[in-house]
Structure formats: C-alpha cells, structure tokens
Amino acid sequence: VQLQASGGGLVQPGGSLRLSCAASGSILRVDNMGWYRQSPGNQRELVASITRGGRTNYADSVKGRFTISRDNAKNTVYLQMNSLKPEDTAVYYCNADTVRFGSLWSWTDGHDYWGQGTQVTVSS
Helix, strand or coil: CCCECCCCCEEEECCCCEEEEEECCCEEEECCCEEEECCCCCCCCEEEEEECCCEEEECCCCCCEEEEEHHHHEEEEEEEEEEHHHCCCEEEEEEEEEEEEEEECCCCEEEEEEECCEEECCCC
C-alpha cells in the first residue's frame, strides 16, 4: 500500500491550492483519511480528517478556509485550501489510518500509512 500526495506549490497570500492523495495497491477499503502538516521547528499537526462515511474534522486554524473530501471509489482524499496565509506554509502529509488490502478471500488490515509529503509555500 502506497500513498502518493500531489498538488503543493507556491501561492500568494489569499490564494488557493488543492492537494490530492491517492492510495494504491490491492486495496479493498480505506477507513479514516487525513491531512497533517509540519513546518520547521514545529511538531506535525492534524489539519483535517474525514471518515469513510464523510464525517469531517478540522483544526481551528483552518476552519472555514479548508475543505477535506474523498472519493472512496478512487481511494483518494483531497484538501481544498482557500484564503491561504503565510502561516499555512508547511509540508503537508496525507494519512490513512486503516487499510484493508488483498482479496475478498484473503485480506489484511494495515495501519497508519503516510504519503511522502508535499510542500506548500504561501508567500508574496
């Protein structure tokens, strides 16, 4: 199972970016997915998470500006980031907490998968 994140880049304050993260492998099901971020000198923090059923949770600092969504058929999670601020600058990581993979006759549940990280820089 691999998670591949994309969509980061350089954007001016007030701008928007959309991050994507696709899980690949012989995946049968992905449970909770989320986005975390880490800036230099700081711990990795939760930005937003989403259950398989679509229930969402956001850090207070991004509420009203960021929207997390997912496509279960594509095993993909998205993060739409609007009204970006310089303090949003960080490496963003996607996470899947439980992934069932294999076949319908022989499957395994794996836990805590991370994408490789994508840099988001908000600067004028």
